[in-house]
Amino acid sequence: MTEAPNAPLAAAMARNPALVREISEHPERFRMLTGERPTGRLHVGHYFGTLQNRLRLQDLGVELFVLLADYQVFTDRDISAEIGQNVLECMADYLAIGLDPQRCTIFAHSYVPELNQLMLPFLSLVSVSELQRNPTVKEEIRSSNRPQVNGLMFTYPVHQAADILFCKGNLVPGGKDQLPHVEVTRDIARRFNERFGAGEAYFPEPEILLSNAPLLLGVDGKKMGKSLNNSINLGATAEQTAKLIKGAKTDSIREVTYDPDQRPEVSNLVLLGSLASGQSPEEFAAACADSGGAGLKKAVTEAVNEFFRPIRERRSALLTDPGHLMSVLKTGNEHASGIARQTLTDVRRLMGTDYYPLGNA
Incomplete structure (x- = not known):
């Protein structure tokens, strides 16, 4: 109830x-x-x-x-x-x-x-x-x-x-x-x-x-936190982002679906990719459906790095002054x-x- x-x-x-x-x-x-x-x-x-x-x-x-x-x-x-x-x-x-x-x-x-x-x-x-x-x-x-x-x-x-x-x-x-x-x-x-x-x-x-x-959960599937070393900082480099996403938790099912209740870790990656790409989670999952965990992580990495690239460039320039x-x-x-x-x-x-x-x- x-x-x-x-x-x-x-x-x-x-x-x-x-x-x-x-x-x-x-x-x-x-x-x-x-x-x-x-x-x-x-x-x-x-x-x-x-x-x-x-x-x-x-x-x-x-x-x-x-x-x-x-x-x-x-x-x-x-x-x-x-x-x-x-x-x-x-x-x-x-x-x-x-x-x-x-x-x-x-x-x-x-x-x-x-x-x-x-x-x-x-x-x-x-x-x-x-x-x-x-x-x-x-x-x-x-x-x-x-x-x-x-x-x-x-x-x-x-x-x-x-x-x-x-x-x-x-x-x-x-x-x-x-x-x-x-x-x-x-x-x-x-x-x-x-x-x-x-x-x-x-x-x-x-x-x-x-x-x-x-x-959004952290890459370890737990609550994302500043001090938990499980988050992608706004100032992270493309390489750091790729490394974090590559190490993210998934599951053993090859097909990529968006099911937060039954597949929280996979769905978290799908959600991150959808937010960065401007798609719905279902659309992003469908585009990666046959890619498996490795393909999903690659797609998410590309979406996140592309979305935050101009922000990171501006941030880097700002920190010089x-x-x-x-x-x-x-x-x-x-x-x-x-x-x-x-x-x-x-x-x-x-x-x-x-x-x-x-x-x-």
């Missing part, structure tokens, strides 16, 4: 078709916050899962804020020495795929202190039990494989609320696993408006744009900081903590 979706998920699923239409018809009404933690290089799963959709929304005219959540790296990792290089690599990936600094704001947590300061009043609007039972936090704790978690992990949803609300974001793309975080953000926005707004709906209650993005990449990030940080300062000023006014005459100090 299939379990019925919970109320927030059911509401989000019911709302999604109309939301998609509204974005298409009136993109100027939406300000979207998205991003990732700079914990390693981005890979093809990121591209087909989230990055491609960012480009689509950017090109539609949605105002886009892309966050490099460097502070959130410390929820479950001790890799501070690598963060700078990871940020540089992410910036190269972003610009190489087509994110346009003239149409989107790319910024980092640690360079927008006013954003992070919003987390303090926001923490007063949620209970400890609400944070403890957040399913996404519980899953992050379970998968972190650490003997104990730090306090930052429990504040993760509230920090995300600050990320979204500092710029009055009203749209967050994501899968079902992100819905609990968005619900916390909606709760915080509503509670702030009720407690401090004096009838003013200062913060919007953001909506989640549920993604239909395909889930790290100063330019950091200047783009600096501009984004400054723009985000200006917005965050105004938001924090308004929050102080609404909370009554603007009593100190800063302008006359």
